[in-house]
Amino acid sequence: xxxxxxxxxxxxxxxxxxxxxxxxxxxxxxxxxxxxxxxxxxxxxxxxxxxxxxxxxxxxxxxxxxxxxxxxxxxxxxxxxxxxxxxxxxxxxxxxxxxxxxxxxxxxxxxxxxxxxxxxxxxxxxxxxxxxxxxxxxxxxxxxxxxxxxxxxxxxxxxxxxxxxxxxxxxxxxxxxxxxxxxxxxxxxxxxxxxxxxxxxxxxxxxxxxxxxxxxxxxxxxxxxxxxxxxxxxxxxxxxxxxxxxxxxxxxxxxxxxxxxxxxxxxxxxxxxxxxxxxxxxxxxxxxxxxxxxxxxx
Numbered sequence: 001x002x003x004x005x006x007x008x009x010x011x012x013x014x015x016x017x018x019x020x021x022x023x024x025x026x027x028x029x030x031x032x033x034x035x036x037x038x039x040x041x042x043x044x045x046x047x048x049x050x051x052x053x054x055x056x057x058x059x060x061x062x063x064x065x066x067x068x069x070x071x072x073x074x075x076x077x078x079x080x081x082x083x084x085x086x087x088x089x090x091x092x093x094x095x096x097x098x099x100x101x102x103x104x105x106x107x108x109x110x111x112x113x114x115x116x117x118x119x120x121x122x123x124x125x126x127x128x129x130x131x132x133x134x135x136x137x138x139x140x141x142x143x144x145x146x147x148x149x150x151x152x153x154x155x156x157x158x159x160x161x162x163x164x165x166x167x168x169x170x171x172x173x174x175x176x177x178x179x180x181x182x183x184x185x186x187x188x189x190x191x192x193x194x195x196x197x198x199x200x201x202x203x204x205x206x207x208x209x210x211x212x213x214x215x216x217x218x219x220x221x222x223x224x225x226x227x228x229x230x231x232x233x234x235x236x237x238x239x240x241x242x243x244x245x246x247x248x249x250x251x252x253x254x255x256x257x258x259x260x261x262x263x264x265x266x267x268x269x270x271x272x273x274x275x276x277x278x279x280x281x282x283x284x285x286x287x288x289x290x291x292x293x294x295x296x297x298x
Contacts, residue, residue: 031150032149032150033060033061033149033150033151034060034061034064034066034068034149034151034152034154035048035051035057035060035061036061037147037149037154038068038070038154043072043073043074044070044071044072044073045073046071046073046076046077046084047070047071047072047073047076049088050076050084050087050088050094050098051098053088053091053094054091054094054095054098055091055095056095056098056099060151061151062151063151064106064151064152065105065106065151065152065153066102066103066106066151066152066153067103067105067106067107067152067153067154067155068101068102068149068152068153068154068155069101069137069140069142069154069155069156069157069161070101070154070155070156070157071101071140071157071158071159071160071161072156072158074158075140075157075158075159075160076160078159078160079160096122096163097122097160097161097162097163099120099121099122100120100121100122100124100126100161100162100163101120101161102120102121102122103118103119103120103121103126104119104121106152106153107153108145108146108153109135109142109145109146109155112128112135112155113128113130113135115128116128116129116244117242117244122163123199123240124163124240124282125242125280125282126138126161135155137155137157137161138161139159139161140157140158140159140160140161141157141158141159142155142156142157143156143157143158144156163282163284164282164283164284165284166283166284167194167195167283167284167285168194168195168198168200168202168283168285168286168288169182169185169191169194169195170195170283171281171283171288172202172204172288175281175288177206177207177208177290178204178205178206178207179207180205180207180210180211180218181204181205181206181207181210183222184210184221184222184228184232185232187222187225187228188225188228188229188232189225189229190229190232190233194236194285195285196285197285198238198240198285198286199238199239199240199285199286199287200236200237200238200239200240200255200285200286200287201236201237201238201239201240201241201246201286201287201288201289202235202236202286202287202288202289203235203236203237203260203271203274203276203289203291203295204235204288204289204290204291205235205274205291205292205293205294205295206277206290206291206292208292209274209291209292209293209294210294212293212294213294230256230297231294231295231296231297233254233255233256234254234256234258234260234295234296234297235254235291235295236254236255237252237253237254237255237260238253238255240286240287241287242279242280242287243269243276243279243280243289246262246264246269246276246279246289247262247264247269248264249262250262256297258297258298260272260295271289271291271295272293272295273293274291274292274293274294274295275291275292275293276289276290276291277290277291277292278290
C-alpha cells in the first residue's frame with residue numbers, strides 16, 4: 001500500500017506492478033532498484049519496453065526515492081486496440097503518461113488512504129480513494145502494495161492511468177453545460193488563449209449561470225468584444241489550482257490582475273458571490289471548477 005512521504009523525495013506511480021519475490025528475503029529484494037525489481041517479476045515486459053521507448057530507464061534507476069504504481073502486462077492489454085502501438089511511436093506523449101504514474105517521495109498504502117489526491121511528475125494530480133477497503137488511484141485498483149526497492153516502493157495497479165488529453169475548451173464543450181460560455185469565448189476571440197499551454201484555472205459559469213443575467217445584458221455583452229474579454233478573463237487565474245488549495249485561499253488574482261474573493265465554509269466554496277457546484281474537472285492544460293453565477297469585474 002502507499003506511504004506518505006514527509007521529506008519531499010520523488011515517488012513514481014507505474015500501473016500494475018506485481019512485485020512479490022518467492023523465496024527471496026525482503027532484504028535482498030530491497031537491493032534492486034525500481035526498474036530491476038519490476039523486470040525480475042516477469043510481469044512487466046510491456047512496462048519495461050515503454051520505459052525504454054520513453055528514455056526513462058535511467059531516471060527510474062536514479063537515487064529517488066520514487067513511489068511507483070506499476071501496470072502489469074495484463075493492465076496494458078486492457079488498452080483499446082492500437083493504443084499501445086501509437087504511444088510507443090510518440091515519445092513525448094508516452095513520457096507524459098509514464099510520468100503521470102510518478103510522484104515525489106516514498107508513500108505507503110496505509111498513508112495514501114488518508115489522502116484525497118497527490119501531485120505527480122507530469123504536473124497533474126492523481127485522485128486517491130478507498131472502495132471496500134481497497135485503494136484506488138484514479139480508476140485503477142492497487143492489487144499489491146508496498147513492494148520495497150532500493151530507491152523507492154512499488155504499488156501494483158490493474159489499469160494503465162491515462163491523463164486527460166482535452167484542453168479547457170474541449171473539456172467544457174464535452175461537458176454539455178457550457179454552450180453560452182463557449183459562444184462567449186468564441187465571440188471574444190479567446191479560444192486559442194484557453195487552448196494554450198497554461199496551465200489555467202477556470203471558474204466556469206454554466207448555462208444556468210448565464211441564464212440568470214437579463215437577456216438584454218447578455219446580448220449587450222456578446223456584442224462588446226472588449227468588455228466580454230474582460231469579463232471572461234475575470235474567471236481565469238494562472239496555474240492549476242485544485243479545490244483543496246482553493247479552499248485554503250482568501251483571494252486570488254486573475255490573469256488580468258484583478259482580485260477574486262474566496263470564502264470556504266462547511267457548506268462549500270464561493271468565488272465572490274458564485275458557488276462552486278462541481279470542482280476539479282481536470283484538463284490537459286489546467287482545471288475547471290463549475291460555478292453557478294457569472295462573475296462581473298468592477
